Amino acid sequence: MSAEVAVTPAVPSGVQRAPVDTRLASLRAIYIIWYRDILRFWRDRWRLVASLTQPLLFLVVFGSGLSSSLQGSASFGAGRLSYIQFMYPGIIGMAILFSAIFGAMSIVWDREFGFLKEVLVAPIDRSAVAIGKALGGTTQAMIQGLILLVLAPFVGVKLSLLTVLTMIPLAAVMAFGLSSLGVALASSMKSMQGFQVVINFLMMPMFFLSGALFPLSGLPGWMAVLTRIDPASYGIDPLRRVVLSESGLPSAVIDKLGLTINGQVLPIPVEVGIMLAFGIVMLAIAVISFKRRD
Amino acid sequence: MAETVIQAHGLVKRYGELEAVRGIDLEVKGGEIFGFLGPNGAGKSTTISILCTLLTPTAGTARVAGIDVMHDPAGVRQRIGLVFQDPSVDGELTGRENLEFHAFIYSVPAAVRRQRIDEMLELLQLTDRAGSQVRTYSGGMKRRLEIARGMLHEPEVLFLDEPTLGLDPQTRQSIWNHLNELRARKGITIFMTTHYMDEAEYCDRIAIIDRGKIVALGTPDQLKAMVGGDVVTMTSSQPDAAVREITELLGVTPSRENGTLRMEVADGKAFVPRLVRELMAPVDTVTLRRPSLDDVFVKLTGHAIRDEEAGTKDQMRMMGRAWMGRRR
Numbered sequence: 342m343s344a345e346v347a348v349t350p351a352v353p354s355g356v357q358r359a360p361v362d363t364r365l366a367s368l369r370a371i372y373i374i375w376y377r378d379i380l381r382f383w384r385d386r387w388r389l390v391a392s393l394t395q396p397l398l399f400l401v402v403f404g405s406g407l408s409s410s411l412q413g414s415a416s417f418g419a420g421r422l423s424y425i426q427f428m429y430p431g432i433i434g435m436a437i438l439f440s441a442i443f444g445a446m447s448i449v450w451d452r453e454f455g456f457l458k459e460v461l462v463a464p465i466d467r468s469a470v471a472i473g474k475a476l477g478g479t480t481q482a483m484i485q486g487l488i489l490l491v492l493a494p495f496v497g498v499k500l501s502l503l504t505v506l507t508m509i510p511l512a513a514v515m516a517f518g519l520s521s522l523g524v525a526l527a528s529s530m531k532s533m534q535g536f537q538v539v540i541n542f543l544m545m546p547m548f549f550l551s552g553a554l555f556p557l558s559g560l561p562g563w564m565a566v567l568t569r570i571d572p573a574s575y576g577i578d579p580l581r582r583v584v585l586s587e588s589g590l591p592s593a594v595i596d597k598l599g600l601t602i603n604g605q606v607l608p609i610p611v612e613v614g615i616m617l618a619f620g621i622v623m624l625a626i627a628v629i630s631f632k633r634r635d
Numbered sequence: 636m637a638e639t640v641i642q643a644h645g646l647v648k649r650y651g652e653l654e655a656v657r658g659i660d661l662e663v664k665g666g667e668i669f670g671f672l673g674p675n676g677a678g679k680s681t682t683i684s685i686l687c688t689l690l691t692p693t694a695g696t697a698r699v700a701g702i703d704v705m706h707d708p709a710g711v712r713q714r715i716g717l718v719f720q721d722p723s724v725d726g727e728l729t730g731r732e733n734l735e736f737h738a739f740i741y742s743v744p745a746a747v748r749r750q751r752i753d754e755m756l757e758l759l760q761l762t763d764r765a766g767s768q769v770r771t772y773s774g775g776m777k778r779r780l781e782i783a784r785g786m787l788h789e790p791e792v793l794f795l796d797e798p799t800l801g802l803d804p805q806t807r808q809s810i811w812n813h814l815n816e817l818r819a820r821k822g823i824t825i826f827m828t829t830h831y832m833d834e835a836e837y838c839d840r841i842a843i844i845d846r847g848k849i850v851a852l853g854t855p856d857q858l859k860a861m862v863g864g865d866v867v868t869m870t871s872s873q874p875d876a877a878v879r880e881i882t883e884l885l886g887v888t889p890s891r892e893n894g895t896l897r898m899e900v901a902d903g904k905a906f907v908p909r910l911v912r913e914l915m916a917p918v919d920t921v922t923l924r925r926p927s928l929d930d931v932f933v934k935l936t937g938h939a940i941r942d943e944e945a946g947t948k949d950q951m952r953m954m955g956r957a958w959m960g961r962r963r
Contacts, residue, residue: 361713361742373739381727455723459784462689463740464712 374473445523515576865903
């Protein structure tokens with residue numbers, strides 16, 4: 342060791358350290374947990390590209406296939422709206438749903454690889470961990486959904502600047518609600534097996550019942566109930582209304598395609614409110630669950 | 636610095652019927668390297684987890700850095716650094732990013748964040764690779780990164796649970812050099828567990844733990860003195876006759892381990908010539924050595940540290956880790 346090397350004196354035992362402001366500490370922790378997720382998200386570009394293939398497949402194959410057979414159907418405004426145009430906002434919702442759930446599942450991944458331990462032993466409030474994770478998932482899911490806006494010209498959807506600007510907060514709220522759901526599920530999950538269960542028995546049914554692929558009107562009673570329970574329905578409907586408002590369809594037709602409860606059309610702010618409330622409840626469950634485990 | 640940094644009194648941890656820790660008392664002074672030595676399942680990890688506030692004891696009290704582990708676990712965690720048995724770094728982030736993450740969640744002031752990260756990278760010789768993703772690191776580099784990370788918030792005690800497990804001997808040596816340098820530069824107290832006897836020799840003081848209890852505590856030399864002189868081992872084609880003659884003629888009772896006779900004598904250099912000269916039974920081989928901590932362990936517990944068993948267990952752990960990086 343050379344003489345030049347600075348020797349930092351150790352902090353003697355029992356000496357009072359500058360007290361740490363716990364609220365500030367929580368904010369810092371939320372920020373860095375969020376930032377780590379974003380960093381990993383950008384670093385994993387392959388995933389970003391791969392995540393585009395599934396929506397594309399749905400739009401091109403499923404959408405084109407059904408468009409021709411549903412051409413002129415009364416429920417799609419008697420030919421003024423193609424099925425692919427109807428489906429497009431639903432697929433944006435699908436991307437948000439899938440990536441929100443997958444994003445939150447990184448918690449299970451972190452547990453498997455030991456990193457979660459580093460986070461959980463830190464002298465921070467556990468709620469910061471849940472919030473940071475939920476916000477990280479929200480940001481990723483929002484980006485994954487909104488990136489599909491570049492496909493609009495290919496499916497014959499016109500987007501104005503106002504439409505895009507309106508969709509950003511709508512996508513964010515949906516992403517928040519579903520990411521919080523994912524974090525709540527992942528917080529008490531011990532293994533990757535549970536992850537498969539969530540995908541098969543929760544995420545896929547949520548997608549099929551969300552109104553992403555078909556209008557939620559005129560359904561059999563039991564299915565109508567399930568679609569109204571599905572939180573994703575309340576995220577996709579506002580997106581669709583905003584996109585379709587540009588299509589020149591009469592609003593009566595748009596309302597008919599949308600989400601109703603007891604025959605009442607739900608206004609967008611109510612749907613947003615439901616989604617936001619759902620997200621907050623899920624986040625609260627996630628916080629409790631994180632605080633409980635060792 | 637001679638003040639007590641770790642103090643445990645009557646620690647007990649029960650899991651239902653199983654008593655993993657059965658009344659542990661210990662004191663560690665500031666600036667010490669304290670080793671917790673024992674076979675797998677002796678209660679080492681349980682004890683270190685209690686001291687780190689990761690487990691609550693069934694009974695007993697402990698203070699770390701002047702703070703009660705039961706009353707203010709967050710306060711303790713802010714003052715200790717942790718290096719877990721299994722890797723806990725994010726392989727997708729770079730080394731520097733892993734350290735930045737830690738600096739944030741441990742509230743390292745922004746003004747010194749960069750400087751401390753640089754200093755720790757330098758100290759653990761990771762500066763060159765700080766910008767590479769951690770998944771490209773070797774096992775030893777990951778360990779060094781975890782040590783750097785544990786030191787970042789300037790803890791008073793660094794806890795390491797089996798820090799050299801699964802590393803090759805050369806890497807183990809370098810980890811030890813780094814720990815010694817950290818102590819010299821930072822005056823930090825180091826508390827570590829190991830089941831490698833040879834490693835325990837680097838510690839200032841050692842507690843030998845077996846079946847949940849401390850069976851001996853002292854410096855490596857003090858512990859070796861408990862064996863009483865030198866260790867002589869010999870083999871003979873007529874072991875029964877040899878045992879009888881040694882007991883009668885030389886006044887020592889040898890113990891038998893797999894056909895080898897082992898005895899502890901005060902002055903080995905004088906004993907060996909007598910052994911060869913006076914024994915009628917054939918003496919095939921003789922060794923003479925200073926006692927090792929292995930001998931201490933055998934003497935105190937009546938059994939070897941079961942290294943072989945530990946070996947297979949570790950191998951399985953390593954395989955498990957390679958598959959899914961999972962603990963337990």
